[in-house]
Amino acid sequence: MNKITIAIDGFSSTGKSTIAKLLAKSLNYIYVDTGAMYRAVTYFALENNFISDKFFNEEELIARLGDIRITFKFNEILGFAEVYLNGKNIEGDIRTLKVSKFVSPVATLSEVRRKLVEQQQLMGKDKGVVMDGRDIGTVVFPDAELKIFMTASAETRAKRRYKELLERGHNLSYEDVLENVTTRDHIDSTREDSPLVKAEDAIAIDNSNLTISEQLDRLIGLANKII
Ligand code: C5P
Numbered sequence: 001m002n003k004i005t006i007a008i009d010g011f012s013s014t015g016k017s018t019i020a021k022l023l024a025k026s027l028n029y030i031y032v033d034t035g036a037m038y039r040a041v042t043y044f045a046l047e048n049n050f051i052s053d054k055f056f057n058e059e060e061l062i063a064r065l066g067d068i069r070i071t072f073k074f075n076e077i078l079g080f081a082e083v084y085l086n087g088k089n090i091e092g093d094i095r096t097l098k099v100s101k102f103v104s105p106v107a108t109l110s111e112v113r114r115k116l117v118e119q120q121q122l123m124g125k126d127k128g129v130v131m132d133g134r135d136i137g138t139v140v141f142p143d144a145e146l147k148i149f150m151t152a153s154a155e156t157r158a159k160r161r162y163k164e165l166l167e168r169g170h171n172l173s174y175e176d177v178l179e180n181v182t183t184r185d186h187i188d189s190t191r192e193d194s195p196l197v198k199a200e201d202a203i204a205i206d207n208s209n210l211t212i213s214e215q216l217d218r219l220i221g222l223a224n225k226i227i
Contacts, residue, residue: 002227006029007147007199007202009202010151010196011181012157013161013181014157016150017035018212019215019219022216023130023219026216030123030124032131033132035132036072037070038106039103041061042103042106045061048061068086069087071084097172104188105187135194147203148204148222152207157181158182162174162178
C-alpha cells in the first residue's frame with residue numbers, strides 16, 4: 001500500500017495529538033508529537049535556569065543546544081511513544097502549565113527550530129507518518145500528501161485543556177489555562193520564523209462540535225482517498 005505523510009497543524013489544545021495518535025494507530029503509521037520536542041527544549045532551559053519570569057538567556061540556550069538529545073520510545077502499556085531528554089523519560093514533566101508558559105518564547109528561536117525540524121524530517125523521511133504541530137504542512141513537510149488544519153474556539157480549547165490538567169492532578173484555574181492558550185496562539189501566529197498559518201492546500205476542520213470518533217472517521221476517509 002502507498003504510504004503517505006500526514007501533517008496536522010493548528011492552534012493550542014485543538015485535540016490534534018489525540019486524533020493524530022488514533023489516526024496513526026489505525027493506519028499503522030508512526031506518530032510524531034513535535035510539540036513534545038519544543039516542550040523538551042523548554043524543560044531543558046528551565047532545568048538550567050536559562051528562562052524564568054524575569055529573564056530569557058537565549059544565547060546560553062542556543063550555545064547548549066548540542067547537549068540536547070530528544071528521543072521517543074514506544075510505551076506498550078500506554079500505546080504511544082513517550083519523549084526522553086538525554087535518556088530520561090520527561091513525558092510527565094513537559095505537560096505542566098509552567099512548561100506551557102515558556103514553550104512559545106523558546107519556539108521563536110530559529111536555532112531551536114532548525115535543530116528540531118531537521119530531526120522531524122529525518123523521522124518522517126520514509127513516509128507512513130502522522131506528525132502534528134504548528135509548521136508541519138508549511139515547513140517540515142510542505143509536500144505532505146494530506147494536510148489538516150484543526151481549529152476550535154479558544155473557550156472550547158481552554159475547557160478541554162483545563163479538564164485534562166485537572167484530571168492529571170494539577171491545581172490551577174480555568175482563567176490561567178485560557179490565558180495560556182490565547183497567549184501561546186498569539187506568539188505562535190505572529191513569530192517571524194515559521195509562524196502558525198494554514199497551508200494553502202490544508203483542509204480546515206473546526207472540531208468544536210465533533211466527537212473524537214467523528215473526527216477520526218473524517219480523517220480516515222480523507223487518508224483512504226489518497227492511499
Ligand atoms: O502541541 P503543543 O501544544 O504541545 O506545542 C507546544 C508549543 O510548541 C506550541 O505552543 C508552539 O509554541 C511550539 N510548537 C512549534 N512548532 C511545532 C510544534 C509546537 O512552534 N511544530
